Amino acid sequence: MRAASATIAAIATPPGAGGIGIVRVSGPRARAIARALTRRRPRPRVFHFCTFYDAAGAPLDRGLMVYFAAPHSFTGEDVLELHAHGSPIVLQLLLARVCALGARPARPGEFSERAFLNGKLDLVQAEAVADLIAAGSEAAARAALRSLEGEFSARVQGLFAALVRLRAWLEAALDFPEEEIDFLGAPELGAELAALRGALADLLAAARRGVVLRDGLHAVIVGAPNAGKSSLLNALAQSERAIVTALPGTTRDVLRESVTLDGIALTLVDTAGLRDSADPIEQEGMRRARAELARADVVLLVTEDGEADRALLGEVPAGATRLIVHNKIDRSGEPARVERRDDEVHLYISAQRGDGLDLLRGELVRLAGRGEAAEGAFSARARHVQALERVAACLAAAERRLGERAGELAAEELRLAQQALGEITGEFRSDDLLGAIFATFCIGK
Numbered sequence: 001m002r003a004a005s006a007t008i009a010a011i012a013t014p015p016g017a018g019g020i021g022i023v024r025v026s027g028p029r030a031r032a033i034a035r036a037l038t039r040r041r042p043r044p045r046v047f048h049f050c051t052f053y054d055a056a057g058a059p060l061d062r063g064l065m066v067y068f069a070a071p072h073s074f075t076g077e078d079v080l081e082l083h084a085h086g087s088p089i090v091l092q093l094l095l096a097r098v099c100a101l102g103a104r105p106a107r108p109g110e111f112s113e114r115a116f117l118n119g120k121l122d123l124v125q126a127e128a129v130a131d132l133i134a135a136g137s138e139a140a141a142r143a144a145l146r147s148l149e150g151e152f153s154a155r156v157q158g159l160f161a162a163l164v165r166l167r168a169w170l171e172a173a174l175d176f177p178e179e180e181i182d183f184l185g186a187p188e189l190g191a192e193l194a195a196l197r198g199a200l201a202d203l204l205a206a207a208r209r210g211v212v213l214r215d216g217l218h219a220v221i222v223g224a225p226n227a228g229k230s231s232l233l234n235a236l237a238q239s240e241r242a243i244v245t246a247l248p249g250t251t252r253d254v255l256r257e258s259v260t261l262d263g264i265a266l267t268l269v270d271t272a273g274l275r276d277s278a279d280p281i282e283q284e285g286m287r288r289a290r291a292e293l294a295r296a297d298v299v300l301l302v303t304e305d306g307e308a309d310r311a312l313l314g315e316v317p318a319g320a321t322r323l324i325v326h327n328k329i330d331r332s333g334e335p336a337r338v339e340r341r342d343d344e345v346h347l348y349i350s351a352q353r354g355d356g357l358d359l360l361r362g363e364l365v366r367l368a369g370r371g372e373a374a375e376g377a378f379s380a381r382a383r384h385v386q387a388l389e390r391v392a393a394c395l396a397a398a399e400r401r402l403g404e405r406a407g408e409l410a411a412e413e414l415r416l417a418q419q420a421l422g423e424i425t426g427e428f429r430s431d432d433l434l435g436a437i438f439a440t441f442c443i444g445k
Contacts, residue, residue: 005027005028006027006103006104007025007026007027007028007029007030007033007102007103007104008025008026008027008103008104008105008106008107008110008111008114009023009024009025009026009095009098009099009103009104009105009106010023010024010095010105010106010110010111010443010444011023011024011091011092011095011443011444012024012081012444012445013086013091013444015088016088017086017087017088018086019085019086020083020084020085020086021083021084021085021086021087021088021090021091022081022082022083022084022444023081023082023084023091023094023095023098024079024080024081024082024106024111024444025079025080025081025082025098025103026073026074026075026077026078026079026080026106026111026114027077027078027103028077028078029101029102029103030067030077030078030079030080031067031069031078031080032101032102033080033098033101033102033103034065034067034080036101037052037053037065037082037097037098037101038050038051038052038053038065039051039053040065042065042066042067042080043067044067044068044069044072045066045067045068045072046066046067047064047065047066048064048065048066049062049063049064050062050063050064050065052082052084052094052097054093054097055097055100060084060090060093060094060097061084061085061090061093061094063082063083063084063085064082064083065080065081065082065083066080066081066083067079067080067081068080068081071118071120074111074115074120075111075114075115075118075120076114076115076118076119076120077114077118082094082098106443106444107438107439107443108438108439108440108441108442108443109130109437109438109439109440109441109442109445110438111444111445112126112129112130112438112441112445113126113434113438116426116434122150122153122425122426123424123425123426123437124147124152124153124156124384124424124425124426125147125148125150125153126437126438127147127381127437128144128145128147128148128152128378128379129148129441129445130440130441130442130445131143131144131147131214131379131381132144132145132148132379133442133445135214136216136265137213137260137264137265139213139262139264139377140213140214140265140379142377143210143213143214143377143378143379144214144378144379146377146378146379147210147378147379147380151378152207152210152378152379152380152384153425155203155206156203156421156424156425157425158199159196159199159200159203159391159421160418160421160422160425160427162192162195162196162199163196163414163417163418163421164418165192166189166192166193166196166414167411167414167415167418169188169189169192170189170407170410170411170414171411174407174408174411189402190399190402193395193398193399193402196395197392197395197396197399200388200391200392200395201392203388204385204388204389204392206377206378206380207380207384207385207388208380208385209368209377209380210377210378210379210380210384211380211381211382211384211385212264212297212367212368213264213368213377213379214379214380214381215265215382216258216264216265216266216267216368217264217265217266217267217297217298217364217367217368218267218269218295218296218297218298219266219267219268219269219296219297219298219299219300219364220269220271220292220293220296220298220299220300221233221268221269221270221271221300221302222271222293222299222300222301222302222316223301223302223303224303227302227303227304227327228302228304228327228328228351228352229270229271229302230255230270231327231351231352232270232300232302232325232327232349232351233255233257233268233270234351235351235352235354235357236257236259236268236357236360236361237257237259237268238259255269255270256268256269256270257270261361261364261365261368262361262365262368264364264365264368266364266368269292269296271288271292271293293316293317293320294317295317296316296317296320297320297321297367298320298321298322298323298364298367299316299320299321299322299323300323300325301313301316301322301323301324301325302325302327302351303324303325303326303327304326304327304328321367322344322345323345323347323360323363323364324344324345324346324347325347325349325360326346326347326348326349327349327350327351328350328351328352329348329349329350329355329356330350330352330353330355334348335348336348336349336350336355336356336359337356337359338359338363345363347359347360347363383423383424384424387420387421387423387424388420388421388424390416390417390420391417391420391421394413394414394416394417394420395413395414395417397413398410398413398414398417401413
């Protein structure tokens with residue numbers, strides 16, 4: 001626990017006029033500020049209807065005051081909330097008066113940061129506060145609430161405990177090398193490591209779904225010129241967003257459209273057709289298309305001839321999901337359908353007539369982790385996924401080292417895995433990491 005010497009204050013309600021506005025105060029001077037501002041002695045967890053006075057004793061406003069004594073507050077410190085009328089002028093006057101009484105303006109996210117530093121929240125829960133505020137759908141809000149309630153943290157802590165047990169086993173084996181028993185080759189050690197890797201894989205998959213619930217899917221539409229990419233964008237967006245003509249190469253720049261499918265935010269990106277061209281404008285459009293490909297979650301390869309366009313799949317990044325969309329079945333006479341061939345998903349549709357679009361939407365919703373897979377989902381961030389991927393790499397390396405009977409190297413890989421796992425909830429952290437996380441919060445939270 002790190003005690004904070006400064007008392008901080010901020011307007012905790014959104015900018016603009018409203019029926020009610022709240023000024024929040026946290027720190028050792030909160031109780032004294034309440035007495036000076038209202039001329040009343042606050043009782044913890046009791047709403048007081050009172051007058052707020054300026055330095056000259058003139059009323060600033062009348063409203064409600066509630067005081068939370070440490071450690072029974074959001075931040076773990078003395079906290080004061082002033083509920084006034086939601087006039088921006090009144091709230092600014094009230095904040096200025098509070099600061100004159102010994103507080104300073106809070107930084108973005110500083111209240112949540114103090115809650116983390118004082119042990120009221122771990123780092124995942126603190127981030128979930130911001131995710132809940134920024135949730136753009138019911139699914140995202142429910143997922144953020146599950147993280148705030150500790151569901152994600154509990155699963156991380158379960159892995160952390162299993163990793164500690166594994167490290168203890170390995171360290172004991174290294175401390176007694178003279179024993180004849182081959183601890184490094186014991187089947188229990190291998191089984192424990194395999195179980196840990198399996199649980200980690202499940203958590204990593206869930207975290208990736210959580211990132212999609214929070215950030216949405218980034219779907220990039222690619223294909224040869226005149227394959228129907230812009231028609232597909234218009235059909236999914238249900239608006240004439242892109243120009244559609246019979247001439248190839250109409251799309252020269254990147255077009256983006258945000259849509260919502262079953263509560264999932266989806267950013268659709270239409271790109272220039274990929275082909276050999278000497279036109280410098282078309283070349284720039286293709287360069288931008290490839291830049292979008294590099295950060296895609298899902299790539300929709302729109303094609304009339306799947307075999308002829310398969311070379312384009314070589315440009316799809318390894319981490320992106322590929323959907324091969326056979327367009328213009330209104331011309332070929334084929335029925336709308338979904339085919340799963342080995343690791344590929346083929347969809348037969350007509351973007352112009354709308355045949356099979358419901359199948360495509362359903363596939364995108366499935367990839368986003370909705371449906372049964374989304375029940376109990378929690379919100380997650382890219383940094384959580386990256387940390388879990390580092391843990392997975394360390395565990396794989398530890399397993400290899402154990403196979404080589406290199407116990408010391410395996411122990412080091414397990415230590416690095418534990419450190420990466422601890423970064424998620426904040427057991428291992430740096431000031432730079434905390435600064436980067438809490439700087440994204442709104443002021444007053």
